[in-house]
Amino acid sequence: MKKSKILIGVAMIAVAGFFTIAADHIDAPAIAGGSSDITDIYGFQAQDTDNIVFVANVQGLMSPANTSTAVFDENVLYEFNIDNNSDAIEDLVIQAIARDGKMYFFGPTAPSQAGLNSTIVSTAEINSVDITEYGSNAIVETNNGMRFFAGPRDDPFxxxxxxxxxxxxxxxxxxxxxxxxxxxxxxxxxxxxxxxFAGTNVLSIVVELPKDMVGSGDSVNIWVESKRKQ
Structure with a gap:
């Protein structure tokens, strides 16, 4: 994959043991209605209290009819950035990109470089999950203590x-x-x-992982970027 340039969308939250959200429903003019638009990100403690869940929702305000044909853009890299020492620079990333009906996840791992440009960290552990089709039961994959999901969901915002x-x-x-x-x-x-937003849908990317994979301390900062291949 070529180096991805031009930051398309960003949302940021701080996770400190509480349910926290950041919302943006196609109100950024440069990305309104686009497949790169990030609507919300969520971070919360999992049912297993040793784990944390990160969620990125994209392509908001979809009607049920539009959801049935919606797909993740294969030219867009979705990146969870994790700052675990409070310097506002990503120490770890979890990257997700769609290919042929699957969502592939890389990380968590140190980024190849910090900042707006990214390349897929090919040396990171790779996991994948079949993208759940609209109206189907959720497909969840589990590996090495991590769980993964990608597919349409009702907009919870x-x-x-x-x-x-x-x-x-x-x-x-x-x-x-x-x-x-x-x-x-x-x-x-x-x-x-x-x-x-009742009755509208989003495409969700979900990662659950052990807390010790994101670092130690009282809190971590996370933000999500969508980056289009150039």
């Missing part, structure tokens, strides 16, 4: 975008640029929030 727009739109009476009121509680019916 909840947001009442209409209410958000009402709050941030200028034009209220006191001149502070904020619509009077607050976010509504979750629920159904009048007076409750409405999930703008």
């Amino acid at each position: 909840f947001m009442d975008f209409v209410r958000y727009t009402q709050i941030v739109t200028p034009g209220d009476d006191d001149g502070d640029g904020m619509e009077e009121g607050a976010f509504l509680p979750a629920g159904t019916g009048d007076g409750f929030a409405s999930d703008t």
